[in-house]
Amino acid sequence: MSNDTILAAHGLVRHFNVGGGLLQNPTVVRAVDGIDLTIKRGETFAIVGESGCGKSTLARLLMRLLTPTRGEVVFDGRDISGVDGKALTDLRRDMQFIFQDPFSSLNPRLTVGKLVGEPLEVHAPDLTRAQRRDRVAGLLEQVGLKPEHADRYPHEFSGGQRQRIGIARALASGPKLIIGDEPVSALDVSVQAQVINLLSDLGRDLDLTLVIIAHDLAVIRHMSDRVAVMYLGQIVESGTADEVFESPRHPYTRALLDAIPEPRHSETPREQTVLGEMPSPSAPPPGCRFHTRCPFAQDNCRTDVPRLEDDADEHAVACHHWRAIAAAQAVPERTAKPRSSGSASRFALYRAAADGAPLTYKTAAATSPTPTKD
Numbered sequence: 592m593s594n595d596t597i598l599a600a601h602g603l604v605r606h607f608n609v610g611g612g613l614l615q616n617p618t619v620v621r622a623v624d625g626i627d628l629t630i631k632r633g634e635t636f637a638i639v640g641e642s643g644c645g646k647s648t649l650a651r652l653l654m655r656l657l658t659p660t661r662g663e664v665v666f667d668g669r670d671i672s673g674v675d676g677k678a679l680t681d682l683r684r685d686m687q688f689i690f691q692d693p694f695s696s697l698n699p700r701l702t703v704g705k706l707v708g709e710p711l712e713v714h715a716p717d718l719t720r721a722q723r724r725d726r727v728a729g730l731l732e733q734v735g736l737k738p739e740h741a742d743r744y745p746h747e748f749s750g751g752q753r754q755r756i757g758i759a760r761a762l763a764s765g766p767k768l769i770i771g772d773e774p775v776s777a778l779d780v781s782v783q784a785q786v787i788n789l790l791s792d793l794g795r796d797l798d799l800t801l802v803i804i805a806h807d808l809a810v811i812r813h814m815s816d817r818v819a820v821m822y823l824g825q826i827v828e829s830g831t832a833d834e835v836f837e838s839p840r841h842p843y844t845r846a847l848l849d850a851i852p853e854p855r856h857s858e859t860p861r862e863q864t865v866l867g868e869m870p871s872p873s874a875p876p877p878g879c880r881f882h883t884r885c886p887f888a889q890d891n892c893r894t895d896v897p898r899l900e901d902d903a904d905e906h907a908v909a910c911h912h913w914r915a916i917a918a919a920q921a922v923p924e925r926t927a928k929p930r931s932s933g934s935a936s937r938f939a940l941y942r943a944a945a946d947g948a949p950l951t952y953k954t955a956a957a958t959s960p961t962p963t964k965d
């Protein structure tokens with residue numbers, strides 16, 4: 592592991608056995624099914640994918656809240672998959688979390704001062720009460736709250752402010768890395784941007800590594816240095832945010848990007864665009880797991896597992912045909928010819944893609960965020 596790598600996963604697998612009884616074998620849910628990734632010191636790394644693709648399970652494995660079925664997680668040079676006792680306390684100091692729902696993750700009976708000061712009691716036990724109070728006041732200011740907020744309780748704050756309290760609490764131990772599992776998805780759209788900006792500023796000012804898990808690419812587009820796209824427990828594309836957003840290679844990434852609304856519509860209720868149903872992680876399709884929803888699928892996609900292929904720019908993609916798809920998009924209409932009648936419908940899709948049309952997908956019910964006052 593190179594010195595500029597802070598967190599790495601090698602062959603990470605987490606399966607859950609569900610159901611089953613005396614006479615029945617349990618069903619195996621392949622929530623995380625063979626993930627390799629490397630996160631560099633000081634970067635903001637985003638993991639994106641649809642609900643149920645295994646993001647939270649991956650986050651919990653990286654945080655050592657879950658043990659892997661196979662594989663290892665290496666933090667700052669050591670395998671943390673089995674750490675406990677003092678080593679786990681030290682790990683908690685260096686690696687902190689921000690959760691999706693700040694309300695349920697904050698004990699409602701504790702004042703904000705107590706909530707933010709609690710990690711200091713564990714990780715900086717030598718501080719006097721006055722020093723701890725000063726430190727808490729500084730942390731609250733750092734996240735855009737006021738020192739006098741220390742005497743209030745979580746229910747007295749709006750959703751965005753509560754997430755700021757969660758961030759102050761995460762910062763208290765002076766971590767090297769913070770993992771946020773959907774840190775803004777419970778917030779109103781206008782508040783999301785404020786919290787994202789806060790996280791970006793803190794990441795830069797404190798030289799923190801941030802790992803942000805999100806189902807919404809719009810959320811992480813402007814804050815992440817690198818992005819990994821997950822599908823059915825595996826990474827299908829990864830690279831710099833610029834590469835992945837500007838030149839997506841995997842048909843799944845292209846479809847996710849197509850689902851992002853135009854900025855001028857960003858305040859309106861969104862249509863969530865999906866390509867049909869994601870198969871169950873307990874019965875992932877053979878070959879390329881995405882082939883059942885891919886408009887570009889060919890015969891070998893149904894049988895051969897694509898490897899996550901890296902190029903010199905560290906832009907990796909797991910798709911047998913990404914080069915052909917990209918080339919087809921660049922082929923002028925009059926020179927492009929279907930090679931066989933069997934490929935006619937596929938050719939039409941290539942043409943549609945070349946014309947800038949979105950890939951085939953269905954639209955599901957719109958979800959509108961609940962307005963909150965910040």
Ligand SMILES: Nc1ncnc2c1ncn2[C@@H]1O[C@H](COP(=O)(O)OP(=O)(O)OP(=O)(O)O)[C@@H](O)[C@H]1O
Nearest residue numbers: 607609620622641642643644645646647648649872
């Ligand atoms: N403890 C568990 N026991 C059984 N199955 C689980 C468990 N945790 C997660 N799963 C299953 O693993 C799969 C991946 O779940 P996970 O929560 O990691 O996905 P996700 O991408 O974070 O989705 P969401 O955004 O909806 O939380 C799902 O099918 C889920 O039902």
